[in-house]
Amino acid sequence: PPQTPVRAAMNSIQQLKVILNSASDKPSENLKRYFSNCTVNPSEDVAQRVECLGRAFSDRFALAVGQGCTEIGSQRFTLGIRLYYRVMESMVKSEEERLSVQNFSKLLNNNAFHTSLLACALEVVTATYGWSPFKSGSTSETDLSFPWILDVFELRAFDFYKVIESFIKVEPSLKRDMIKHLERCEHRIMESIAWRSDSALFELLKQSKEQEGHVDHAEPPST
């Protein structure tokens, strides 16, 4: 049958489900080994964070889509968790090969890293389900589109930005359209979101300048 936009969207959802149905929503044995190699084992923090962010995601999903859709939100979060653990394992493996070290205590105990990685996984899931061939304005699904997830997880845009390239690099199942979508997220962060007036980036730039000994005032964002 001819490939229609609706069929393409359905195929993308089906492909994502097939890949993630065989994945676990718990850390694999390999990932557990990376955790136990850390100076400080992050296992408990990882599990607690997942639980906490899961509640935030489900609450906000139900608020955006409808209280009757709590179960759907929970199912999508589970898909996101599977992708999160899958990508985390590949990412740490890739870092192990690149850096020839086994102890990733600093990275695996970094809250911003985990939250960004999970946000990126959920962005892939949400965008896969949210694709509409009809640009008919705001629907309940498009309300969940980027940068919605940053708000839900109270995540700094430039932290989210940091994981995108590595995420694309280590996840072979991402289709061209999804890579394009993540690239558009990158561009939006770089061109506007990271430079909004409430962005912590201005404070970080100021601190960086002060450390260098040049106390300049960061320029405020232009209108």
Add this chain to the structure above:
Amino acid sequence: NHDYHFGLEEGEGVSELFDCD
């Protein structure tokens, strides 16, 4: 088989990116 521009260079990965703040 995509046009994504990989910009990270050698010595730049998630380990370094999340180490800087």
